[in-house]
Amino acid sequence: MKSFQKLPAPGEWKDKLLYWVSGLLLFETLSGLAIWLLPFSVPNQVMVFVHTGAGLLFLAPFAWYQLRHWVIYRRMSLSQVVLTGYFALVAVLAAIVSGLVLTYQALFASRISYGWDLVHIIATVGLIVSVLPHVAILVIRARRPRLAQPAGSAGTSCVSRSSSSSACASAPTSMATTPP
Numbered sequence: 001m002k003s004f005q006k007l008p009a010p011g012e013w014k015d016k017l018l019y020w021v022s023g024l025l026l027f028e029t030l031s032g033l034a035i036w037l038l039p040f041s042v043p044n045q046v047m048v049f050v051h052t053g054a055g056l057l058f059l060a061p062f063a064w065y066q067l068r069h070w071v072i073y074r075r076m077s078l079s080q081v082v083l084t085g086y087f088a089l090v091a092v093l094a095a096i097v098s099g100l101v102l103t104y105q106a107l108f109a110s111r112i113s114y115g116w117d118l119v120h121i122i123a124t125v126g127l128i129v130s131v132l133p134h135v136a137i138l139v140i141r142a143r144r145p146r147l148a149q150p151a152g153s154a155g156t157s158c159v160s161r162s163s164s165s166s167a168c169a170s171a172p173t174s175m176a177t178t179p180p
């Protein structure tokens with residue numbers, strides 16, 4: 001007999017922290033791309049300061065959001081969403097660590113190192129190519145017409161976490177019941 005466990009995940013989209021963290025992540029990505037790709041200019045130099053300041057501000061709320069996000073979803077069985085989530089996590093951690101090293105070098109060393117700059121750029125590209133599908137898959141699933149559910153199961157869905165156990169969530173039905 002399978003056991004069922006409730007996931008503490010309902011209403012994630014309504015969480016204000018999600019909007020703050022997503023906004024800051026988007027800002028860091030766009031401002032980073034501007035620093036990297038736009039020609040050298042005074043506004044772009046100012047952008048480096050703003051980018052670094054926002055990056056420092058971003059650390060604590062991001063760590064809190066991400067820890068919570070991972071605790072909620074860590075037992076989900078492997079899917080495209082979970083896999084792209086882990087790729088995004090690795091990329092964002094690499095961006096944060098390399099960003100902190102670059103900030104340290106900019107403040108206390110004579111120059112920033114090519115290697116850490118490259119890590120920061122590769123992490124940025126990795127983040128873009130993993131976060132976009134991570135969220136896009138959810139958006140596409142949410143737009144799909146809902147499949148008919150057995151009577152009594154409305155609002156509750158279950159997802160297999162392992163061969164011996166399953167988990168139920170009261171929110172994202174499509175995520176939990178359809179294969180990737």
Ligand code: HEM
Pocket residue numbers: 025028029031032033035036037048051052053055056058092095096098099100102103106112117120121123124127
């Ligand atoms: C998701 C988070 C982040 C993304 C996507 C991102 C992306 C980028 C990109 C693409 C660049 C341009 C690199 C270049 O022109 O060579 C850059 C520059 C920089 N970033 Fe970030 N960054 C992030 C977080 C951070 C954090 C947390 C910090 C530090 C607190 C930081 C500090 C810096 C600094 C100091 C530079 C200037 C390096 C230079 O002068 O070339 N970044 N960032």
Ligand code: HEM
Pocket residue numbers: 012013018022066069070073074076081082083084085086087088089092131134135138172175176
């Ligand atoms: C930088 C890393 C990540 C970012 C920016 C991110 C972002 C998001 C966002 C915006 C959503 C939709 C809203 C929500 O449910 O919170 C989401 C959903 C989801 N994430 Fe992540 N995530 C990341 C990492 C992860 C990791 C590491 C996992 C694996 C445990 C994961 C698993 C999931 C799952 C399963 C959903 C679907 C929830 C549903 O069905 O509604 N994510 N993620």
